[in-house]
């Protein structure tokens with residue numbers, strides 16, 4: 001049974017909640033292990049067409065990796081911890097359906113790295129984001145040095161990592177780190193609205209689109225075009241492509257079967 005991760009599936013949307021509010025949802029080894037199990041289970045649930053990840057309580061999404069747990073780690077243990085986090089965040093990046101992080105309060109260090117392994121991010125106006133690892137004598141260890149650069153560009157990613165400063169939600173929006181900023185009261189409903197819009201589409205084609213668009217940043221233009229045209233042709237083996245185009249031509253709403 002999972003204690004630190006709550007999960008439920010409703011109307012095609014999986015809600016994952018990191019449930020350690022007393023420690024501002026800091027990520028320790030147990031949270032990461034339960035997260036990995038949760039993702040494994042959700043991956044098998046074919047009704048899931050969008051995932052929302054949030055932190056419990058009203059203060060934090062995730063305030064980072066657990067500093068108490070990390071403090072006395074040997075270099076070998078630190079490597080194992082880093083590998084565990086990288087594996088979980090890679091699973092999220094490559095999860096077969098779109099993922100949305102709802103950032104309520106602090107998203108620091110490993111919390112910011114978790115948010116940027118999701119496809120999209122919605123922040124509440126009290127959100128504070130940053131990568132303060134340098135102030136603790138370490139560097140980001142869950143893929144941040146790779147993904148942050150991809151999301152906000154080299155110079156600004158380096159500024160954030162080199163200074164460790166926290167940024168408010170409006171600056172994160174301006175820098176493209178989050179998709180939008182809403183009030184704390186609206187955060188869940190905005191997340192649900194976005195997830196529902198996605199879940200309404202063809203699940204099978206959405207998975208193809210997610211995979212192709214996620215891989216693009218790592219590929220040359222030539223490789224990117226090649227996987228796009230291969231994936232485009234795969235869409236034509238789905239029932240939903242036939243339904244989508246028939247529905248358009250018959251001037252009706254498509255009824256996707258997600259296959």
Ligand code: DAK
Nearest residue numbers: 023024026063064065066067078082108109110132140141
């Ligand atoms: N870890 C453990 N506990 C944490 C925590 C964290 N990251 N953040 C907060 N807490 C705990 C606090 O210790 C406190 O616990 P109690 O004292 O009540 O037992 C409780 O949460 C509430 O926190 P505060 O009392 O501090 O609350 P405030 O509102 O005053 O301040 C704060 C909120 C977010 C500004 C502050 O808590 C804070 O600065 N927290 C630390 C933020 C931080 O530095 N995050 C980055 C962590 S480092 C790697 C693998 C991974 C990583 C790096 C390398 N390798 C293995 C290579 C990743 C590193 C990080 O994420």
